Amino acid sequence: MELHILEHRLRVATVKRSDLLPFIGSLIKLALLHETSKSKFFSFTHTSRDFTIILDEEGFKALPDQAEKMGMVIQSSAWLVLEATAGNDDAGMTTVTRNIIVPLADRGLSIFCLSTCQTDYVLVREEDLPSVTQCLAPQFCVFREIEGNSEPVTIDRSQNGVHEAEAKRAIMYPLHFPTNNFLVTSLQPDMIPKITSSLLQVLFYPETCDPIETETSSQKEQFVSYSLIDDRISLVLDVDLLDRFPDNCICVDSAKERWRMVNTGVQNTGFEECGIVAQIAEPLASENIPIFYLSTFLTDHTLVPETEWNRTLTVLSHREECQDQDDGVIVEPNISTSVS
Amino acid sequence: MELHILEHRLRVATVKRSDLLPFIGSLIKLALLHETSKSKFFSFTHTSRDFTIILDEEGFKALPDQAEKMGMVIQSSAWLVLEATAGNDDAGMTTVTRNIIVPLADRGLSIFCLSTCQTDYVLVREEDLPSVTQCLAPQFCVFREIEGNSEPVTIDRSQNGVHEAEAKRAIMYPLHFPTNNFLVTSLQPDMIPKITSSLLQVLFYPETCDPIETETSSQKEQFVSYSLIDDRISLVLDVDLLDRFPDNCICVDSAKERWRMVNTGVQNTGFEECGIVAQIAEPLASENIPIFYLSTFLTDHTLVPETEWNRTLTVLSHREECQDQDDGVIVEPNISTSVS
Numbered sequence: 001m002e003l004h005i006l007e008h009r010l011r012v013a014t015v016k017r018s019d020l021l022p023f024i025g026s027l028i029k030l031a032l033l034h035e036t037s038k039s040k041f042f043s044f045t046h047t048s049r050d051f052t053i054i055l056d057e058e059g060f061k062a063l064p065d066q067a068e069k070m071g072m073v074i075q076s077s078a079w080l081v082l083e084a085t086a087g088n089d090d091a092g093m094t095t096v097t098r099n100i101i102v103p104l105a106d107r108g109l110s111i112f113c114l115s116t117c118q119t120d121y122v123l124v125r126e127e128d129l130p131s132v133t134q135c136l137a138p139q140f141c142v143f144r145e146i147e148g149n150s151e152p153v154t155i156d157r158s159q160n161g162v163h164e165a166e167a168k169r170a171i172m173y174p175l176h177f178p179t180n181n182f183l184v185t186s187l188q189p190d191m192i193p194k195i196t197s198s199l200l201q202v203l204f205y206p207e208t209c210d211p212i213e214t215e216t217s218s219q220k221e222q223f224v225s226y227s228l229i230d231d232r233i234s235l236v237l238d239v240d241l242l243d244r245f246p247d248n249c250i251c252v253d254s255a256k257e258r259w260r261m262v263n264t265g266v267q268n269t270g271f272e273e274c275g276i277v278a279q280i281a282e283p284l285a286s287e288n289i290p291i292f293y294l295s296t297f298l299t300d301h302t303l304v305p306e307t308e309w310n311r312t313l314t315v316l317s318h319r320e321e322c323q324d325q326d327d328g329v330i331v332e333p334n335i336s337t338s339v340s
Numbered sequence: 341m342e343l344h345i346l347e348h349r350l351r352v353a354t355v356k357r358s359d360l361l362p363f364i365g366s367l368i369k370l371a372l373l374h375e376t377s378k379s380k381f382f383s384f385t386h387t388s389r390d391f392t393i394i395l396d397e398e399g400f401k402a403l404p405d406q407a408e409k410m411g412m413v414i415q416s417s418a419w420l421v422l423e424a425t426a427g428n429d430d431a432g433m434t435t436v437t438r439n440i441i442v443p444l445a446d447r448g449l450s451i452f453c454l455s456t457c458q459t460d461y462v463l464v465r466e467e468d469l470p471s472v473t474q475c476l477a478p479q480f481c482v483f484r485e486i487e488g489n490s491e492p493v494t495i496d497r498s499q500n501g502v503h504e505a506e507a508k509r510a511i512m513y514p515l516h517f518p519t520n521n522f523l524v525t526s527l528q529p530d531m532i533p534k535i536t537s538s539l540l541q542v543l544f545y546p547e548t549c550d551p552i553e554t555e556t557s558s559q560k561e562q563f564v565s566y567s568l569i570d571d572r573i574s575l576v577l578d579v580d581l582l583d584r585f586p587d588n589c590i591c592v593d594s595a596k597e598r599w600r601m602v603n604t605g606v607q608n609t610g611f612e613e614c615g616i617v618a619q620i621a622e623p624l625a626s627e628n629i630p631i632f633y634l635s636t637f638l639t640d641h642t643l644v645p646e647t648e649w650n651r652t653l654t655v656l657s658h659r660e661e662c663q664d665q666d667d668g669v670i671v672e673p674n675i676s677t678s679v680s
Contacts, residue, residue, distance in 0.1 A: 020365070021362075021365045021366060021404050022365065022404050022410065023362075024365025024368070025360070025361045025362065025364025025544065028364070028365075028368065029545060032537065033537070033540060033541060033545060033548060036541070036545065036547075036548040064361050064362050070406075192537065193537035193586075196536040196537040196540065197372065197373070197533035197536040198533070200368065200536065201376070204365070205369060205376065207376075208373060208376040246533075
């Protein structure tokens with residue numbers, strides 16, 4: 001298998017819903033007028049609490065000058081993107097879990113995970129790259145993309161495993177299981193002009209789509225995610241939002257596009273934590289349950305096909321039993337596990 | 341004829357092109373997602389220099405909290421809207437000029453003029469309203485719209501004409517005649533979702549539409565205007581921008597939609613000036629040349645049908661001769677004519 005360190009150099013930011021307004025102009029241009037922008041990697045995920053934005057350097061330049069004064073919190077590290085391939089294909093999230101996510105968690109390296117309809121990206125801090133490549137070298141041929149070419153990375157294997165003793169998995173976070181169904185779909189960029197008005201509302205003006213609060217809705221998760229990476233678009237949205245789109249513009253050809261969600265934590269799971277992705281991805285991968293994983297600034301979201309939902313609950317309930325703690329208790333991240 | 345003082349209470353603001361980014365989110369919602377907003381009066385005009393925004397109180401609330409710190413200049417007065425009707429019809433700009441614009445100019449009252457495809461609005465300062473109604477009472481039955489009803493306004497005619505001696509017309513500004521052709525068209529609100537992507541670019545991301553600078557383009561005026569007032573949309577744009585829109589979405593059925601432009605002044609014509617509209621509108625009205633008039637914060641723009649262009653130039657050249665000054669000289673507004 002090959003591991004490619006892509007050319008993108010990313011920043012990860014969050015904005016509270018109440019602070020989004022001054023940023024919408026920049027985000028719309030990046031998301032919906034991409035042919036006018038030089039950005040190649042853009043991801044935008046919102047929940048009822050916050051908006052997580054992942055931008056490459058060109059996208060970052062498109063933000064207002066005073067972004068932080070206007071309420072944006074920008075994570076201090078630059079993040080690099082790992083993509084695993086098997087032959088010419090995407091390796092799949094199960095392989096990514098076993099061969100990237102679990103080894104990095106065991107090594108105590110913090111990651112940010114972003115599935116798309118085409119592939120699964122693992123983001124690592126730029127400063128962690130030497131440790132990351134050393135950790136993953138046993139499983140992969142490692143290449144770095146430089147100006148469109150894949151250049152092999154030489155790794156000093158003599159250091160391999162030195163830090164293994166430091167690894168300590170993140171605390172087990174309580175899981176939450178929203179009741180709504182999600183659609184995970186890809187879009188052709190030339191479809192955007194036909195659905196710009198719908199995307200505007202669903203992505204950037206969620207208040208125009210909010211359902212009336214009911215007892216049922218309170219168990220739902222407000223969640224929309226949109227990524228536009230190298231001209232390929234992935235969209236995750238509540239199936240109830242499909243009626244905001246013109247007919248036949250969003251592909252909904254079978255039940256296999258319907259997904260359920262598992263949320264990890266109900267508060268900031270911490271950038272310094274490691275093993276957060278692994279604690280969900282590992283048990284599901286061990287049962288070959290496909291997942292679509294989206295890290296955000298505050299919470300991690302795992303999507304599972306509805307057809308696998310019962311198996312998912314069974315697998316995760318065993319994990320919950322092992323966890324030996326009250327389901328409703330929120331556990332503070334253990335800062336002593338931080339990677340410094 | 342009837343003069344209606346409408347219920348809208350407006351604010352007039354300007355943003356430099358370089359400062360627009362943090363406001364785009366609010367403006368897009370007001371302009372393109374109007375069914376999600378309570379605003380009833382929104383107008384947005386941009387030139388290469390600035391963006392002029394006219395908002396009612398609901399629209400004003402939609403701006404970011406720190407609008408002025410982010411670079412928006414908001415004119416201090418509230419403005420009220422006058423609309424003249426003859427029977428059930430719009431009175432027409434020629435009538436509006438003779439019976440509103442010229443009398444108010446003679447009385448020394450400053451106005452802001454906004455033509456739409458349906459009607460022509462004259463905006464006056466709220467504090468000037470007693471003087472305005474007194475001045476216009478001889479020509480009109482005056483009504484004030486209150487909660488959807490037209491209530492007659494009683495005017496103390498004994499005071500009429502008291503200030504007439506104070507009136508002094510604004511200095512004559514040099515005129516400029518850009519070489520481009522404009523389209524003036526109305527749009528149905530239900531058309532917006534089909535052309536949202538095009539409108540986004542043309543209205544809010546003009547840098548994505550800028551032509552390559554050539555000797556010819558330097559004599560053109562970058563100008564787009566969009567108003568959404570009581571669910572009726574008017575759009576003015578350079579005919580060269582039509583190729584940004586999907587086919588058959590913008591009505592271009594005949595040459596009568598093609599207009600040429602006269603600009604008054606090349607700098608801030610001043611909110612304290614009066615008679616700026618009149619100095620163009622009066623001579624053209626006297627020749628029954630139809631006009632579409634748009635005041636902006638910095639400059640005033642008069643559109644004339646292309647079929648009337650030669651007559652327009654003849655009429656305005658007489659005005660220029662009377663003015664007895666070099667065409668290229670920019671004359672500072674004479675602040676002594678201010679209305680205080």
